[in-house]
Amino acid sequence: MIFDLGDAYPTDETERQLPDAASALALVERELPDLLPRLRCRHAAWARRFGPAGDGRIAGLEAAIALGVARLGLRHGRYGNDFHAYHNEAHALHLLLERIDSLYAHPAAAALGHEDWLALELFAATHDLRQREHGHHEAPVGANEAASIAEALRILAVCGFSAEREPQLHLALGLMIAGSTFDARPSPSAPDPEGADNSAELVAGGGALASRLPQWLAQRAPALSTRASARRGLHLACIAADLDTANVGEPFGALLRSARELAEEREMRAGRRLGAANSAQPCRDFLLHAQTRYLEELHRFASTEGEAWLGAGKRENVVCMRGLVAELARPSCSFQRAASGSEVLHAFTAAAGLCVGA
Secondary structure, X not given: OOOOOOOOOOOOHHHHHOOOHHHHHHHHHHHOOOHHXXXXXXXXXXXXXXXXXXXXXXXXXXXXXXXXXXXXXXXXXXXXXXXXXXXXXXXXXHHHHHHHHHHHOOHHHOOOOHHHHHHHHHHHHHOOOOOOOOOOOOOOOOHHHHHHHHHHHHHHHHOOOXXXXXXXXXXXXXHHHHHOOEOOOOEOOEOOOOOOOOHHHHHHHOOEHXXXXXXXXXXXXXXXXXOHHHHHHHHHHHHHHHHHOHHHOOOHHHHHHHXXXXXXXHHHHHOOOOOOHHHHHHHHHHHHHHHHHHHHHHOOOOOHHHHHHHHHHHHHHHHHHHHHHHHHHOOOOHHHHOOOHHHHHHHHHHHHHHHHHO
């Protein structure tokens, strides 16, 4: 494997609580009863179009997806005690279900095959497994992404997939998760006091690594980088990066909801209560400046498929965001007078509602 993770990101308490497919499936069937039926319906449709994926593989992949979603929900979602407003199981499920369905229906994705779609499903379920990691063991791959790769590979193993029998799947999944790393360049006007390990900052702080992975892989593993399996994995990494950041081209209201969730998560990660006065200005700066910068400077489509799928929506959102920012910047706007993070978020939501409804 190209990632020399060793023991840098070992099993944690969440993995011990949900050690295998059976434990994850029990949680999913209790908390997300529609998930497996939706996946099975989709997989049946894919089998009719592409042919079967191999004896027992689909059941194993569904178990791996369930394990990824369940662990994220327990570690950082609504089933545990470290809730992240954005990086939780709802985000994984949105990629896994709505976004993959939307991309699948777009003509630009017509050339993708059965194994490509199955790999993208695994990416959706496992790419954000870890959000509290530190250090740069696999730089430029982020610590959260490296830890998520390590755990995702363990998930594949417990669900019956070995690197020897499924080398292309393991390679593609590792590259896709690695490529979802965003660099942590701080805004020149808003230095990041929390540091690059804040995953909410990473989303608004830099471009996806996916488009630069070919150069990294050529240096890391020159022989591997020339193989067809690596070229496929790098292509999927670019599509996965666009899948992860598809909020740029989704309806404007969805983009604004993700902005609010990221602001909430950012304050939690910084240790600031939303009801406190010291959270007002950071929330204001994030919502007023970081979102425009994310849309207009930092986000770049990594794949031709992603740009064809989302490009028109992104262009519309850029115009809408400029209008919203102009409204929020007015001195008379309640957004400017808000005395706490909660008040800032309330004023942002009110102004956003007017823009969406206009």
